[in-house]
Amino acid sequence: MVKLAEWRGKEIFQKYGIPTPNGRVVRSAPEAGALLRNGGVPLPCVIKAQVLAGGRGKGGAVRFASAPEEAEAAASAILGLEFQGEKVRELLIEPKLALAKELYLSITLDRSRRLPVLIASSQGGVEIEAVAESALVRLPLHPFVGLVGYEKRKVVRALGLSGGPAKALDGLVDRLWAAFESEDAELVEINPLAVVGDGLVALDAKVIIEDDATFRHPQYAEIRDDRTPLEEIAREKGIAFVQLDGNIGVIANGAGLTMATLDVLAEFGGRPGIFLDLGGTDDPAKVTEAFLLMAKARPSAVFLNIFGGVTRCDTVAKGLVEAMKQVPPSERFPLVARIRGNNEAEGTAILREAGIPSVPDLKESVQAAVRAADGAAPGGGRP
Amino acid sequence: MTVLVDADTRVVVQGITGHQGTVHTRQMKLFGSNVVAGTTPGKGGSTVEGVPVFDSVEEAVDRTSANASCIFVPAPYARDAFIEAVDAGIRLAVIVTEHIPFHDMLSMYHYGRERGARIIGPNCPGIAAPGKSKVGIIPNVVFRPGRVGVVSRSGTLTYEIVSGLKEHGLGQSTCLGLGGDPVVGTSFVDALPLFEADPETDIVVLVGEIGGTAEEDAAEEIRRNFTKPVVAYVAGRSAPPGKRMGHAGAIIARGRGTAESKLSALKGAGAEIARFPYEIPDMVATRLARLGRR
Numbered sequence: 001m002v003k004l005a006e007w008r009g010k011e012i013f014q015k016y017g018i019p020t021p022n023g024r025v026v027r028s029a030p031e032a033g034a035l036l037r038n039g040g041v042p043l044p045c046v047i048k049a050q051v052l053a054g055g056r057g058k059g060g061a062v063r064f065a066s067a068p069e070e071a072e073a074a075a076s077a078i079l080g081l082e083f084q085g086e087k088v089r090e091l092l093i094e095p096k097l098a099l100a101k102e103l104y105l106s107i108t109l110d111r112s113r114r115l116p117v118l119i120a121s122s123q124g125g126v127e128i129e130a131v132a133e134s135a136l137v138r139l140p141l142h143p144f145v146g147l148v149g150y151e152k153r154k155v156v157r158a159l160g161l162s163g164g165p166a167k168a169l170d171g172l173v174d175r176l177w178a179a180f181e182s183e184d185a186e187l188v189e190i191n192p193l194a195v196v197g198d199g200l201v202a203l204d205a206k207v208i209i210e211d212d213a214t215f216r217h218p219q220y221a222e223i224r225d226d227r228t229p230l231e232e233i234a235r236e237k238g239i240a241f242v243q244l245d246g247n248i249g250v251i252a253n254g255a256g257l258t259m260a261t262l263d264v265l266a267e268f269g270g271r272p273g274i275f276l277d278l279g280g281t282d283d284p285a286k287v288t289e290a291f292l293l294m295a296k297a298r299p300s301a302v303f304l305n306i307f308g309g310v311t312r313c314d315t316v317a318k319g320l321v322e323a324m325k326q327v328p329p330s331e332r333f334p335l336v337a338r339i340r341g342n343n344e345a346e347g348t349a350i351l352r353e354a355g356i357p358s359v360p361d362l363k364e365s366v367q368a369a370v371r372a373a374d375g376a377a378p379g380g381g382r383p
Numbered sequence: 384m385t386v387l388v389d390a391d392t393r394v395v396v397q398g399i400t401g402h403q404g405t406v407h408t409r410q411m412k413l414f415g416s417n418v419v420a421g422t423t424p425g426k427g428g429s430t431v432e433g434v435p436v437f438d439s440v441e442e443a444v445d446r447t448s449a450n451a452s453c454i455f456v457p458a459p460y461a462r463d464a465f466i467e468a469v470d471a472g473i474r475l476a477v478i479v480t481e482h483i484p485f486h487d488m489l490s491m492y493h494y495g496r497e498r499g500a501r502i503i504g505p506n507c508p509g510i511a512a513p514g515k516s517k518v519g520i521i522p523n524v525v526f527r528p529g530r531v532g533v534v535s536r537s538g539t540l541t542y543e544i545v546s547g548l549k550e551h552g553l554g555q556s557t558c559l560g561l562g563g564d565p566v567v568g569t570s571f572v573d574a575l576p577l578f579e580a581d582p583e584t585d586i587v588v589l590v591g592e593i594g595g596t597a598e599e600d601a602a603e604e605i606r607r608n609f610t611k612p613v614v615a616y617v618a619g620r621s622a623p624p625g626k627r628m629g630h631a632g633a634i635i636a637r638g639r640g641t642a643e644s645k646l647s648a649l650k651g652a653g654a655e656i657a658r659f660p661y662e663i664p665d666m667v668a669t670r671l672a673r674l675g676r677r
Contacts, residue, residue, distance in 0.1 A: 109485060112596055114489060116489070143489045144493065210486070254537060259618035263620050263659065264660075267659065309508070310403070341546070362659075
């Protein structure tokens, strides 16, 4: 999931011919002042924090200004604010437009129907989750067809449009559909879509690109979203890694088994803090890298739960033993292992030789991990 | 009869000359599957694990009467591979490949549907009917023949659960690993009627995870049309909201797809809920005993 900042989303909208305000991105207060003094963006203007977290408006990170000095002060107040741990580093400055109406328009995936769905509402500018279902129009779109005339007329009626804006909507939904399809988006959302004069303008842009499609769009692979630095390293190495506030590191293979392991840990009073999903691998070096990464996150204890399929137990055991040799003494942690499945006997033997017991029963192994974490010196948390 | 595969299933492996294709062709044959052909463009005329390799699926079907495909082709080419299989007359494709963009899956699903072709997957363990046939990558060691149906969105968690059933002497009729991607060819709702119609299945273990609404949809199907007992487990009760746990599908968004909503829907539909994987075998055994099947 590559979540794009508003300004990047608007770049995509522009590429597909969806009107947006003519804005510029700045990274400091003096840069904001200079931009406005040079007429780079006309006044009055709006200054918007470029963070992925919601709640910018309520959090004071969207402000208006009618003079360069005022804008500079607003910029300096917004830069450095934090939203769910995400610091504001970029601002989008745009001309303030006179809007007659705020609407909502998006296209995303309806998993149950296996169809893209267009969602429209005349109540834009608020969180769409808060809008009553009766005020929403949902149109499933066939991937081979896209939007046809009667569907567009339905959207126009739902949005209560006529005249120029109604005509503008006709082309705009086609362009939004083109962006959704051609950019391999999970979500293209315009909230609000504003009626400005005789036309429509996308005042905000929320675009999420699918990770798996970055082979078609290498430019998105470079964009960092809301990952921690260690999560970013893991991503580069093809390991699913999630960091939170507990103290037990969990290494498993497969999302389902990882989550089931967390459920059992939580039941026995464990606080899982770092989750690492090895996925399918038959390379011991990848297992070693995963463990070294885990060590960097400073867990109080690590619980390894592997069910060997594509990933064989002996591969994991070899990688693990190698990693334990490489982890510096200051980063060592107690380890509880459970390896089952393909080549279980070979893997268990390799671990036993290295002095690491494998506890085959899930409940018992989890209890051992919780005891190990409780007994360990308080480390854990984020580095 | 079993669900989707049986002794008459003739498998063509697309991408057979790749590492995974080769490894799992061998494993499928060891399981007892009838793997009749493989394909890799440009490698026609060779053999892998004693299986003849063809340049195209059309040729493979013409020469060997293959009627099911197991696809290991890398993600960027998986869409082409599936459409080639459908055009060659294949009506069951197990897609093991992971990281297929869902936009590709959308067109694959609808193309297949219009021609009566079913997809299992992508990013899935596949199908195994112990004693009969396996199309996919589920480890052979976990199975024994029996009367428990297993349908799951997970991979390794499925192996864990099937292995637990086996250790308790509970054999399986068919195990179906659907995959956890946002767009899957066959969902719980599509799979449940197959188990309902299967005379060899007495009870179904349904393994779900957080994210999406597949379990809620399954609950509705169970309530309306499913007459056999269901034991359900949903992984991820304690997973952090908004964080992705590996599967593209396993994400909680917009307050839907939470473990609570899934568990209450399944419970409301009459399914028995296992709180942990290790509770499943006893629950299954008890239900089977009540049915007089054990």
